[in-house]
Amino acid sequence: MSTSIHRTVIVGGVAAGMSAATRLRRLDEAMDIVVLERGDHVSFANCGLPYHVGGVIEDRDALLLQTPASLAARFNIDVRTGHEVVAVDRERRVVTVRDRTSGQTTEEAYDALVLATGAAPMRPPIPGVELTYALRDLADMDAILARLNDPQAPSTAIIIGGGFIGLELAENLTHRGLAVTVVELAEHVLPPLDLEMAALVQRRLVESGVRVVTGVAATAVDSDTVTLSNGDSLPADLVIMAAGVVPESALARAAGLDLSERGGIVVDDLQRTSDPSIYAVGDVAVKRDAHSGAGVLVPLAQTANRHGRLVADVITGRTTSAKPVLGSAIVGVFGLTVAATGWNEKRARAEGREIRVIHSHPADHAGYYPGAEVMQLKLVVDAETDLILGAQGVGGSGVDKRIDVIATAIRGGLTASDLADLELTYAPQFGSAKDPVNMLGMIADNMATGVTRTIQWHEIEAEVERGSVLLDVRTRGEYADGTIPTAVNIPVDELRDRFDEIPAGRIVVTCAAGVRGHTATRIIRQLGHDDVVNLDGGYKTFVPAVELRGCCDLLGTMREAASTSS
Ligand code: FAD
Numbered sequence: 001m002s003t004s005i006h007r008t009v010i011v012g013g014v015a016a017g018m019s020a021a022t023r024l025r026r027l028d029e030a031m032d033i034v035v036l037e038r039g040d041h042v043s044f045a046n047c048g049l050p051y052h053v054g055g056v057i058e059d060r061d062a063l064l065l066q067t068p069a070s071l072a073a074r075f076n077i078d079v080r081t082g083h084e085v086v087a088v089d090r091e092r093r094v095v096t097v098r099d100r101t102s103g104q105t106t107e108e109a110y111d112a113l114v115l116a117t118g119a120a121p122m123r124p125p126i127p128g129v130e131l132t133y134a135l136r137d138l139a140d141m142d143a144i145l146a147r148l149n150d151p152q153a154p155s156t157a158i159i160i161g162g163g164f165i166g167l168e169l170a171e172n173l174t175h176r177g178l179a180v181t182v183v184e185l186a187e188h189v190l191p192p193l194d195l196e197m198a199a200l201v202q203r204r205l206v207e208s209g210v211r212v213v214t215g216v217a218a219t220a221v222d223s224d225t226v227t228l229s230n231g232d233s234l235p236a237d238l239v240i241m242a243a244g245v246v247p248e249s250a251l252a253r254a255a256g257l258d259l260s261e262r263g264g265i266v267v268d269d270l271q272r273t274s275d276p277s278i279y280a281v282g283d284v285a286v287k288r289d290a291h292s293g294a295g296v297l298v299p300l301a302q303t304a305n306r307h308g309r310l311v312a313d314v315i316t317g318r319t320t321s322a323k324p325v326l327g328s329a330i331v332g333v334f335g336l337t338v339a340a341t342g343w344n345e346k347r348a349r350a351e352g353r354e355i356r357v358i359h360s361h362p363a364d365h366a367g368y369y370p371g372a373e374v375m376q377l378k379l380v381v382d383a384e385t386d387l388i389l390g391a392q393g394v395g396g397s398g399v400d401k402r403i404d405v406i407a408t409a410i411r412g413g414l415t416a417s418d419l420a421d422l423e424l425t426y427a428p429q430f431g432s433a434k435d436p437v438n439m440l441g442m443i444a445d446n447m448a449t450g451v452t453r454t455i456q457w458h459e460i461e462a463e464v465e466r467g468s469v470l471l472d473v474r475t476r477g478e479y480a481d482g483t484i485p486t487a488v489n490i491p492v493d494e495l496r497d498r499f500d501e502i503p504a505g506r507i508v509v510t511c512a513a514g515v516r517g518h519t520a521t522r523i524i525r526q527l528g529h530d531d532v533v534n535l536d537g538g539y540k541t542f543v544p545a546v547e548l549r550g551c552c553d554l555l556g557t558m559r560e561a562a563s564t565s566s
Contacts, residue, residue, distance in 0.1 A: 005315055007032040009095060009110040011085045011251070013042030015301050016282025017116030018066065019308025025075040027316040033077045034108060036097055038084040041138055042066060047301055049141045050165065053148070054172025063138065088113065088255040090275050112277060112315050115252055115265060116308065119245035119283035119299045128221030132241040135165060147238055154178060154237030158226045160218045162189030164331045166242035167201070170210050171334055173238075181211040181234055183218050183226065185243075188548060190338065192329065193392050194345045196359075196457055196537075196545035197378055200394045201333050203544055208334040245299050247284045260286045264297045269321040271311040279314070281307040290324040290410065291343055291389055292351060298327045326390075328407045330400055337375075339403035342390025342410055345380050354383040356416075357456055358443045359537025361513040362436035364398030366428035375399050376541065379406070379416060379440045386415040386448050391440075398431075405437050416444030443518075452518055454536035455508060457545050460484065468506040473520040474539075484510055484535075484542060492516045495523050507532040514538040 008024060010017045013035045021035050035042065043066035051057040068079035080097075086105065087096040094107045121134035133144050147154065157173050159166045162184030170180045182189060182205065188198040189205065189212060205212050213228065220227040226236045247264045258266040258274040264286035271279045282304035286295040303325055313320045328341040348355045358379040363372035375395025382389055391406040393399040409419060419441025426433055434442070446452040455463060464470065470487035472479050479489040487510055490498050502524065509524070509532060511517040517534040524532045535542065 005031070005111040007110055008034070008112045008114060008315060009108050010035045010114040010116055011095070012116035012118055012282070012284075013037035013079060013081070014044065014046065014116070014118060014282075015304035016118070016308035017114065018043045018071075019305045020114050020116060020281060020312045021071070021077050021079075022075050023309045023312035024315060025077060027312060027318070029076075031316075033075075034110075035071075035077060035079045036083045036085050036095070036108070037079065037081045038100065039137055039139065040081050042068065042071070042079055042081060044138055046137065049135055049138070050168035050172050053135070053141060053144055053169065054175045056172070056175075060138075085251060088251060088278070090255055090278070093277060110277070112279065114311055114315075115249075115273070115278065115280040115284060116282045116304075117248040117251060117284045118304075119297075120248045121241055122244045122246050123241060124218075124243060126218060126220055129241070131221050131223065132160070132239045134241045135169065136245075144238075144240070148176060156235050157181070157238040157240065158183060158218075158234055158236035159240045159242050160226070161241065161243035162186075162212065162214070163191065163242060163244060164329065166240075167205070167331060167333050169240055169242060170205065171208070171332075174209055174334075178238070179209070179211075181213060181236070183216060183228065183234075184212070184214045185217050187215055189214065190331075192327070192340050192344060193338070193394075194378065195548060196541055197338075197340075197376065197392045197394050199544035199548040200376060201336060201338055202548060204334050204336045245283065247297060249284050252278075252280065252284070260295050260297075262297055264295070266295065267322075270314045271307060271322060272314070279311045281311045288322070288324040290326045293324065296325065296327070298325050300327065300329060302328070323411070326407055326410060328403065330403070335396070336394060337396060337399040338394050339399050340390065340392040341403050341407040342388065343380060344390055344392060345378075348380050348382075348389050353389065355389065356381040356383050356444070356447050357536060358416075358440055358447070358454075359514065359541045360436065360439055360443065361537070361540050362432070362439060364396060364436075365430055366432050369428035371429075373397055375402070375436070376537070377402060377436055377440060378537075379444065381416040381444055381447075386417055386444065388414065388416050388419075398436075402435075402437050406440075417441055417448055420445050446518070452521060453533045454514075455533050456536055457542040460508070460535065460542065463506070463508050466506070468508050469503050471502070471507050471509050471520070472539075473509055473511050473516050478512065482539075482543075484539065492520045492523070495520055496527070499524075499527050499529075502529060504529075505531065508535060509533070510535040510542070511538045513540050 045063045048063050071077045071079045082100045084098045085095045086098050094109045098105045157178045158181045162182045173180050190198045217229040225233045227233050252265045265280035267285050283299040287298050289296045326342045330339040360377050373396030378392045380389045388410045393403045424435045472483045472487040472489045473492040509517040509520045521532045521534045
């Protein structure tokens, strides 16, 4: 144990700060530990706040996990709420603390200082921003509840930002009977997902009564409307700003610590800032990306807790170092489970990686056992190394398990093809003998070895333009119910007999989910027609994506291209 650190002062008493404090005590009974928290509460469950707004978590006190008294009793930690650190004197190793009740300032000396000040809701400088609410802590939650319980209760709400917190609020406010609109600047909600995955979420939001407006910014707010960058004006009795968070690093900036371009405190693998006596953890600190090694901001509770624990290890002299982050995250949206880990396709392409992409639509457990629910999974793979870059899942039960298994595989350095050989538990009510994760591995192996060749939904248009023939191998009934414009139909079971009907030139096979398409491409290739590819993820991936992007454009172009080439 390091002997030079006898007194640790921690600024911020929630996920990262309190994890650091309690671990520190478990490792060092003699350490003087002071936690200074500006707000009225420490160790509260911010992740539960939207659900108390919606009434799902009925008891407000359930969100309060610890109190200064309980922390003093069990851990002998000096926790002071209502105390804001307003300055850091690095020379003298003291912080200036303002008691928010009395207004008095005092100084606290430290041997080690841990900045766990978190991230604050972003407030874009638009007219009327002061009329908007945000949700970070219990005080914010109470303010929203007070507005909702007002005699003039709001009936319409606009949520600016369609990220995780925005969508949780959309669901909870809808449950309370408000007409909710989500305004999102990006092309789709949940920007950590790729478009075709987010399309499923957007569909669920709309089916659940939420209006979703994308590709526009809110430009002004007044007492009952929000004006958008496209000129529209939407009615809003309640406006909540959920447009992301920014690291709360003003203290660090004033103290001259190194910050990243986006304002995060730069730390090394031991969570040390540019001043070796000062550490930073949680949302305020920059993390190292698992694939590129670049600095990233990942404002998630799990990382904050892990790094809080880690900094206590460092301070007490234990050998350890921070692991790079994947940003694994999950959210529930009106009964849908939406989870992601690592890079999405957009990010991987932006980084210039050569990638393979796989979509699948497996059931969470054996189809013959009652209650099976279909999910959509997506795997992004580095084409050179076969290493897994990321995964996304949208569906019902079992999505969390698959994404967590893949996150573990990435962390363990497994390749995508290795997923085929993972020995996962199976009985019909829990999974499949070939688990959806195994199936992704088998597809990855087929792709890596050239057994199968695929194209993505967003490449279809270009294929039609270059004159490729779309071959729908589903049944006549499925085909009649709807197909990709210009596709001809030969059901997979008739392919061998009708092989002479397959035109020369490039063939793009489509089916419902990509499975029959794979079999069809194998038949066609083995019968001697080599220029054939399968539409990855099939019609089920294609349709929601083109619906979201504006099917008229894409499908219209395809029809035109087909008529000019014929
Ligand atoms: P914070 O929890 O923000 O705590 C920092 C504390 O520092 C604050 O209480 C602040 O008052 C205090 N502070 C700041 N400056 C000073 C100062 N100068 N002096 C004294 N005190 C100061 N993450 C997930 O992984 N899953 C989820 O489901 C999830 N849901 C969320 C839902 C909501 C509504 C919110 C707001 C966040 C959610 N998060 C979720 C994110 C998660 O809560 C954060 O990643 C996590 O709380 C970060 O912990 P932290 O300790 O770094 O910062």
